[in-house]
Amino acid sequence: MNRSDGSELPPILGMLTDASVAKHIGRAVQTGQERPPQVALRRAAETLGAAQRWRTEPVRVLVDEAMRRFEGRRTAADGWFAPRLHATLRMTRAEAADGRLWNFIAMVVAPDYVVWRHRGSDTDGAPGAATAARFCGPHYTQAFSRLWWAAELFRDGSDYRPTETACQVQDVLQTTMRLDVIDHRPTAQAILRVLERRLAAGVSRPGDQANALSAAVNAAGSTLVYDVLAPDRPADTDALQDWIDDAEDAAAAPWDRLPEGPQDGEVSRASIDALIPIFEQLLAEAPIRDRSARKGGVPDPRLPEGVSLTKPSDHL
Amino acid sequence: MTAVFPYPTIFGDVELRVMSVSVDNRELPYAMISATDRAVALHQAGRGAWERARLRLSVTFPEAEISSGPWSDVVFLAVLSEKATNARTTAVLSRSADGTMQGTIELDSVAHLRRATLGVSVVATVEGVAGRLVGSATQDWYVDLKASTPARQREIDIVEVDFKEGEHEWLRPYKESAWIVETTGDVPTVYLNTGAIEGLMVALRGSGGSPAERMLRDLAATQIAQDAWTAMFHTAVSDLDTDEDGTPMLPKGWRESVLRSMLPDVLPGRQPTDALYEIVERRTKGYGWAEIQTGVQFAAGRRSRATRNLTNAVRSVQNLEGAGGAR
Numbered sequence: 001m002n003r004s005d006g007s008e009l010p011p012i013l014g015m016l017t018d019a020s021v022a023k024h025i026g027r028a029v030q031t032g033q034e035r036p037p038q039v040a041l042r043r044a045a046e047t048l049g050a051a052q053r054w055r056t057e058p059v060r061v062l063v064d065e066a067m068r069r070f071e072g073r074r075t076a077a078d079g080w081f082a083p084r085l086h087a088t089l090r091m092t093r094a095e096a097a098d099g100r101l102w103n104f105i106a107m108v109v110a111p112d113y114v115v116w117r118h119r120g121s122d123t124d125g126a127p128g129a130a131t132a133a134r135f136c137g138p139h140y141t142q143a144f145s146r147l148w149w150a151a152e153l154f155r156d157g158s159d160y161r162p163t164e165t166a167c168q169v170q171d172v173l174q175t176t177m178r179l180d181v182i183d184h185r186p187t188a189q190a191i192l193r194v195l196e197r198r199l200a201a202g203v204s205r206p207g208d209q210a211n212a213l214s215a216a217v218n219a220a221g222s223t224l225v226y227d228v229l230a231p232d233r234p235a236d237t238d239a240l241q242d243w244i245d246d247a248e249d250a251a252a253a254p255w256d257r258l259p260e261g262p263q264d265g266e267v268s269r270a271s272i273d274a275l276i277p278i279f280e281q282l283l284a285e286a287p288i289r290d291r292s293a294r295k296g297g298v299p300d301p302r303l304p305e306g307v308s309l310t311k312p313s314d315h316l
Numbered sequence: 317m318t319a320v321f322p323y324p325t326i327f328g329d330v331e332l333r334v335m336s337v338s339v340d341n342r343e344l345p346y347a348m349i350s351a352t353d354r355a356v357a358l359h360q361a362g363r364g365a366w367e368r369a370r371l372r373l374s375v376t377f378p379e380a381e382i383s384s385g386p387w388s389d390v391v392f393l394a395v396l397s398e399k400a401t402n403a404r405t406t407a408v409l410s411r412s413a414d415g416t417m418q419g420t421i422e423l424d425s426v427a428h429l430r431r432a433t434l435g436v437s438v439v440a441t442v443e444g445v446a447g448r449l450v451g452s453a454t455q456d457w458y459v460d461l462k463a464s465t466p467a468r469q470r471e472i473d474i475v476e477v478d479f480k481e482g483e484h485e486w487l488r489p490y491k492e493s494a495w496i497v498e499t500t501g502d503v504p505t506v507y508l509n510t511g512a513i514e515g516l517m518v519a520l521r522g523s524g525g526s527p528a529e530r531m532l533r534d535l536a537a538t539q540i541a542q543d544a545w546t547a548m549f550h551t552a553v554s555d556l557d558t559d560e561d562g563t564p565m566l567p568k569g570w571r572e573s574v575l576r577s578m579l580p581d582v583l584p585g586r587q588p589t590d591a592l593y594e595i596v597e598r599r600t601k602g603y604g605w606a607e608i609q610t611g612v613q614f615a616a617g618r619r620s621r622a623t624r625n626l627t628n629a630v631r632s633v634q635n636l637e638g639a640g641g642a643r
Contacts, residue, residue, distance in 0.1 A: 023486070152402075
């Protein structure tokens with residue numbers, strides 16, 4: 001595939017270790033002035049198999065369309081991109097947890113997207129840069145893995161609509177997605193339902209609500225066991241595998257309507273409903289930090305004050 | 317972490333044991349379950365591709381305390397989770413004839429990558445509030461998916477490769493270097509450059525030989541080990557997770573082993589967690605960081621047996637000179 005800048009994309013996706021990409025993430029790459037050295041990176045990469053799902057082109061097509069559609073309003077791209085990336089790069093969680101694939105996409109397939117989406121504002125004549133963690137970083141920060149995982153953690157079986165809700169409030173991706181409590185699907189869905197109600201009511205600064213709610217749910221989760229209050233069904237692994245296998249002949253993800261996710265089981269309605277009143281109460285009692293007072297030219301550094309980033313498993 | 321709960325919790329010990337494991341309906345050899353390390357080794361030679369493992373669990377608990385205590389609707393919940401894959405599976409245990417709580421939890425291979433953590437939560441209604449955590453297993457178990465024996469400590473990989481012409485592209489810039497230590501991955505790796513110094517590989521691989529050869533081998537090995545320990549220490553203390561009040565926590569895997577082993581030498585006389593706190597303070601605030609380096613060097617040197625090997629080397633040099641002088 002020929003790119004407008006003359007370089008050619010590899011037909012198949014690959015994997016790049018953190019060590020092999022770290023040295024190429026420099027200022028010039030982070031600001032988009034230079035493309036990471038393609039030849040060196042491709043030589044260092046391990047190529048994935050010949051399956052359709054590892055083809056580069058469908059991912060690149062989505063990237064181009066995201067940048068075209070959301071020109072000038074880049075944060076809105078997440079809600080469109082996340083479900084379509086998830087439905088295009090069909091894989092298991094074990095595969096997605098391997099950061100090497102995400103490194104490859106950010107460094108070889110679409111470094112321009114990373115900069116387009118995550119570039120900071122220009123300061124004193126110096127061009128704004130995307131942080132290194134957007135190229136190679138944890139699952140909730142890296143430019144592509146955060147989208148894939150947002151879709152994976154917030155989808156309700158094959159229904160990606162909750163993912164769109166989650167992406168509507170950036171703080172959900174930035175704060176909520178780091179928390180271990182949302183690995184319990186009914187908890188994740190109930191948080192979104194409570195937020196949806198706030199959004200529908202036209203609350204100002206929904207991000208503050210999302211942060212307060214996530215912090216409260218996470219804190220309460222150290223004494224309340226949501227798994228018992230709201231039992232979840234185990235995911236249907238076979239259905240997931242079928243969906244992944246279908247990638248061989250599946251059509252490209254649609255642009256104007258939502259794709260369909262794996263039919264590996266919906267979250268129990270009763271379980272979500274059991275949690276909603278608890279979360280409503282937690283939010284009502286939670287201190288909501290008003291960030292509107294802090295206005296300046298600088299965007300919020302999204303300090304997680306009042307939000308514990310500690311996951312329960314950190315203590316294990 | 318010792319949490320404080322605003323309601324009565326169980327005082328006695330809750331102990332978890334993995335009784336047996338079946339993988340795709342075939343029993344896993346018992347040697348793959350280590351009760352002392354509380355570890356299960358699922359990934360074994362000859363059975364790389366599997367779909368589902370079933371772990372049969374047994375939990376002992378202070379029965380008298382629970383039956384007479386202020387708790388109702390007591391549920392024993394086994395929780396299997398892995399941070400890397402955001403996976404979380406739970407199973408409710410039920411009472412068996414021998415008085416323990418037993419049950420089975422399933423582990424899907426597609427939902428896990430490296431190591432899953434298995435714990436038990438005791439949940440009950442307390443003071444009118446349902447679903448409260450009133451106790452948990454004193455120690456968690458670990459299910460290793462990438463280990464052939466159930467051990468939680470990993471060793472160092474040593475790879476011999478030609479930096480200049482070998483398969484690893486990223487090693488090219490270091491082609492003049494005799495070795496490189498890489499600590500970003502799951503297992504720290506020492507890359508020995510077969511192309512840098514002629515004869516070094518032969519010297520390192522040999523055994524016996526003349527005193528001069530032995531000396532060369534010991535010194536080179538010491539030097540490599542020193543570099544490896546130093547690099548591992550610095551990697552292990554960087555990028556630490558912290559708990560709610562900002563206290564750094566010991567990392568997992570080899571990083572934990574390295575810190576547990578080296579911290580007493582880096583900052584003598586302190587608990588590992590206290591020493592870690594001190595180090596992170598110094599690193600982030602910038603004071604006393606240089607002083608730490610002496611401690612790191614000392615700790616790395618001890619582990620690479622620098623003093624012993626150097627002493628031997630000095631002696632052999634003296635012997636060589638002595639032999640030369642007598643001629």
